[in-house]
Amino acid sequence: MNTFQRFLLAVIFLSSFMGVVAKDIVNGEVWLDTSGNPINAHGGGILYHNGMYYWYGEYKKGETVLPDWATWECYRTDVTGVSCYSSPDMVNWAFEGIVLPAVPDDTDHDLHPSKVLERPKVVYNAKTKKFVMWAHVESADYSKAAAGVAVSDSPTGPFEYLGSFRPNNAMSRDQTIFVDDDGKAYQFASSENNQTLYINELTDDYLRPTGRYTRNFIDAAREAPAVFKHDGRYYMLSSGCTGWDPNKAELAVADSIMGDWTVIGDPSTGKDADKTFYAQSTYVQPVMGKNNLYIAMFDRWNKIDLENSRYVWLPISITDDKITIPWRESWNFDCINGED
Ligand code: DGJ
Secondary structure, eight states: OOHHHHHHHHHHHHHHHHHHHHEETTTOOOOBOTTSOOOOOEEEEEEEEEEEEEEEEEEEOOOOOOOOOOOOOOOOOOOOEEEEESSSSSOEEEEEEEEOOOOOOOOTTSSSSEEEEEEEEEEEEEETTEEEEEEEEETTSOOOOOEEEEESSSTOOOOOOEEOOOGGGOOOSEEEEETTTTSEEHHHHHHHTEEEEEEEETTSSSSSSEEEEEEESOOOOOOOOEEEETTTTTEEEEEOTTTTTTTOOOOEESSTTOOOOOEEOEEEETTTTTGGGGGGEEEEEEEESSSTTTTEEEEEOTTTTTTEEEEEEEEEEEETTEEEEEEEEEOGGGGGGOOO
C-alpha cells in the first residue's frame, strides 16, 4: 500500500468513525433517528421550511389489535399522536417529539386512544404564518371518515387541534394536502367509501374547504394519494384499495390541479413492482437544490405489528417525459441527480 492509499484509508476510517459518511437509504430496514431509536412516522409527509425538512407521521406505538367485532382486517393500534422529525438532508432525522398528542381523558375526542389517526400532512401558510396539519380521523370501526385540522406557530408544534368535519359533506379517508405555486392549497381524499377521489380546494388560511371540489377517478377505488408538480403538470401517485395489503401503484397526470386527470399507468419497475415493492404510497417530496429530483415515499405496512412497519423511499426517474419509479435495495443522495 502506497502513502496515498494509506491516506485514503485513514480518511475513510476517520470519517466513518466521526459519523460523517453519508448514510444510505436502505429500503425496508429499521431506520434510526439521530438518538438511535427507530423512526416512527407512518403514513407521513414532509414539509420543507427554512432549510430544514420536517417529517410528520402516525406514531404507532404498542400492540396491534384486530377488534372482536371486525368484519375486515381493520388492524389498529391505539392513537398516540403525530410525530415529527427534522433533518437538514433527509437522511439524518432528529426526533422533535409528538407534536399532536392523543387525548386520553376524553372518550369522545377525535384523538382519544380508542380512535384512529392516519396520514397526517403539514403545510405552511405564508399569509397566516401558521403550520397547518390535516389528518384522517376515524372511529375505531372506520365509519367516521372525516378530516381533522390542527395549527401551530412552529413546525415542531405543539399543534392545537381545531376539530373535524367531512369536507364538502363527503367522506374523507386517505388524504394528502398539496400547495400550488400560487399559494392555493388542495386536499386530495378518498371519498364515497373509498371509491372516488375528491379534490377539495381550501380557503386562504388552509383551515376549511372553499366549497369548490371535483370528483375524480370515479369508482376507481384509489387510496394513498401523493401529489407533485413537475414541469408545470400535476402528478398523483396512488394505490389500489386492499386494506393494509400491497397492490399495484398508479400514476396519473393533469394540466389543471382539479382535473381532468389522465391515468398513465403503473410507474413501478423492477423487483416486486406489481405489488409496489410490498409498500403503499404516502408522499412525494422534491429534493431542494437538485434539479427535478423527487423522492417517492411509501409505507411497507406490517398489519399484525403496525409499529414495526417500515419505509421504502425511492427517487423518481424522469427521462424523456417517461416517469418511472425503479426499485433500489439501497441508494444514496450523493449518487442521485435530477433531470438536467
Ligand atoms: C389502507 C389505507 O391506505 C391505510 O391508511 C389504512 O387506512 C388501511 N387501509 C386500513 O386498512
